[in-house]
Amino acid sequence: MIAKIANYIKQEIANEPLDNLGEQEDLLGSGIIDSMGMIRLISYLEQEFQVTIPAEDMVVENFMTLAHILEFLSKKKGEQ
Amino acid sequence: MIYNLAQIIQYAAERAPKKQAFRCIDEFIAYGDLEKKSNQLAQYFIRAGVKKGDRIGIYMNRCLETTVAVYGILKAGAAYIPLDPFIPISRILFMVEDCEMEHLVTTPAQNRKIKNIATEAPSIKSVVGTSEDVGATSISWDSIFALSLENYKPVWILEQDLAFILYTSGSTGTPKGVMHTHQSGLALARLAADLYNFGPDDRVGNFAPLHFDPSTFGYFSAPLSLSTTIIIPDAHLKFPASLSALVEKEKITIWYSVPLMLIQTLLKGNIENHDFSSLRWVLFIGEVFITKHLRALMEKWPQATFSNLYGPVEVIACTYYHLNMPPKTDDPIPIGKVWGNTECKIINSCGIEVQRGEIGELVVRTATMMKGYWKNRELTEKSLYKEKIAEGYEHVFYKTGDLAQENEAGDYLFHGRNDRQVKVRGYRLELDEIELTFLKHEEVKEVAVVVVERDTGVKELIAVVRPMDGSKIDAASMMTFCKPYLPAYAIPETIKFREDFPRTGSGKISRTEITKMLLAKEI
Structure with a gap:
């Protein structure tokens, strides 16, 4: 799952070519993903992992790093 | 007497050393601490051979260290050049080369990209803010903050010295560098602080990244008034609900951003569930605020006065229009009247001032005027409109390239660009x-x-x-x-x-x- 998301970010969204992407790496502050990229990432996550991400879940704490995204997705999956 | 930007922090540190100068998330830096740390950075640069007029790049996302970088570079007598970490490295390399930068200031968050830049740009001798091997001398923030100030001799800075260069799109396909001096930067800081009555109780939300000229309000006007600046992190700007929570938590009193941030807050910021009562001013600049959204937001925040600022980076800002009440119609709101120390005219394509009510190009003469375009005298000359008063004496205006019209109330209306x-x-x-x-x-x-x-x-x-x-x-x-x-x-x-x-x-x-x-x- 994490490799899949990392790949999508590397191939489709990243502003610069990335060799590797750490689980704890800051996706939002360091310039890896911009605002447009974030919108694309969220719709990708919704489609790929069959979840709906409502407005109240669109907060920094859920998307800061790959680890945060993973935790958020598993919580969402549990709820459904 | 304050006549250069570096003195802003020196004076603030003398008057209120313990007061929080800048905040970012849960970190802060007090004026006394900022004075000391920026002196330490200046000391490093002075020892590294930096001279008056040198250009030093800041390659950082929005973070607390930007403050030490800005003031440390200024105190070393150099000009700071903000480099946006969100743009392609090829563009950064152009600016590094164009400005012949020998030093960069960064944070560990940029390690990955700074390595590419330092390796590809042969002029770079040292990188401050990382301990990684980047192909040039690297020195960590901890090492900078351990430097002794015993033999520190402050650089003598004049108001006419170069303070910063902001790159903007150029019509030839390459970015152009807009030069500002301590004088134009400080004039801006004073005019903004005066117009919006910045004070020690203010908490100024700085939404703009360093490479975008509205950041001058947060980095210069606010410390000049002993206010506290809240640096809004990049992450929060991508999530309107998180931004609303941050504005509430930080009790921001002055909001200054592009209209887009305000519209996103209105539409997706979960605005009903947050307390924005601390806001007394909502300032916006950069593009036209769609009136229907502006009205809707003003109805939500009735205690705040809204103000539309206008000004290209060459003059940073020059006109303002205050709104105490939500606009009644959907007509675009004016860009308003000139602020202090500034004069505007509207001219036609022959360079003659138009009659009131006619549309023409807006030209500006102001204390916040740029010095010119970096290494491009020809383009600088082309951008100026000179009104001859007598032989050897003229009034020099900047041609904004924006079309404007003066209405009956004496306010300017914006009519778009006259080029592409x-x-x-x-x-x-x-x-x-x-x-x-x-x-x-x-x-x-x-x-x-x-x-x-x-x-x-x-x-x-x-x-x-x-x-x-x-x-x-x-x-x-x-x-x-x-x-x-x-x-x-x-x-x-x-x-x-x-x-x-x-x-x-x-x-x-x-x-x-x-x-x-x-x-x-x-x-």
Whole structure:
């Protein structure tokens, strides 16, 4: 799952070519993903992992790093 | 007496050393601490041989260390050049080379990219803010903050010395550097602090990144008034609900951003569930605030006064229009009247001042005027409008390239650009530059890049490509092709393909007609 998301970010969204992407790496502050990229990432996550991400879940704490995204997705999956 | 930007922190540190100067998330730096740390950074640069007028790059996302970087570089007598970490490295390398930078200041968050920059730019001798091996001398923040100030001799800085250079899109396809001095920066800081009555109780929300000129309010006006500046982190700007929570938590009193941030807060910021009662001023600049959204937001925040600022980076800001009540109609709001130490005129294409009520180009004479374009005297001269008063004495105005009109109330109304420079989502774009990039692709025959504004008020950047015969290029491959040349915000969201274009009488591509067809969904 994490490799899949990392790949999508590397191939489709990243502003610069990335060799590797750490689980704890800051996706939002360091310039890896911009605002447009974030919108694309969220719709990708919704489609790929069959979840709906409502407005109240669109907060920094859920998307800061790959680890945060993973935790958020598993919580969402549990709820459904 | 304060006559240079570096003295702002020196005086603040003497008057209120313990007061929080800047905050970012849960960290803060007090004025006394900022004075000491920026002196330490200056000490490092002085010892490294930095001289008056040298240019030093700041390659940082929004974070607390930007404050030490800005003031440390200024105190060393150098000018700071903000480099946006969100744009392609090829553009950064252009600026590094154009400014002949020998030093960069960064944070560990940028390790990955700073390595590429330092390796590719042979002029870079040292990088401050990382302990990684970057191919040049690197020195960590901890090492800087351990430097002794025993033999520190402050650099003697004049108000006419260069303070910062901000790069902006150029019509030739390469960015141009707008030079500001301590004098123009400090004039801006004073005018803004005076107009909006900044004080020690204010908590100023700094939304703009360092490379975008509105950041001068947060980095200079606020410390001049002993206010506290809240640096809004990059992450929060991508999530309106998180931004609302931050503004509430930090009890921000002065908000200053592009309209887009305010519209996102209104539409997606979960605004009902947050307390914005601390806001006394809501300032915006950079593009037209769609009146219906402005009204809706003003109705939510009745205690705040809204103010529309206007000014290209060459003068930073020059006019303002206050709104105490929500606008009654959907007419665009004026850009208003000139602020202090500033004069505007509207001229026609022959350089003659128009009659009141006529539309013409707005020209500005002000204390916040740039020094000129970096290493481009010709372009500087072209941008000026000179009114001869007597032999050897003239009034020098900056030609904004913006069309304006004075209404009966004496307020200026904005009528768009008189060339092909546009603003989309707060970013200044040169449509010609984007077209030139497309034309680099060998399978592109012709291209038209236009901005389409649909009823929703959202501006969309669209490229229409006429491909070479037999070509198989598609939108995705075109976007990938553009990535190394253009910042993400300058790459059109929509790319369409056509066999031919509508033309004007002289055979030129009719961009007006293309825009109409796009609006009518005929393309």
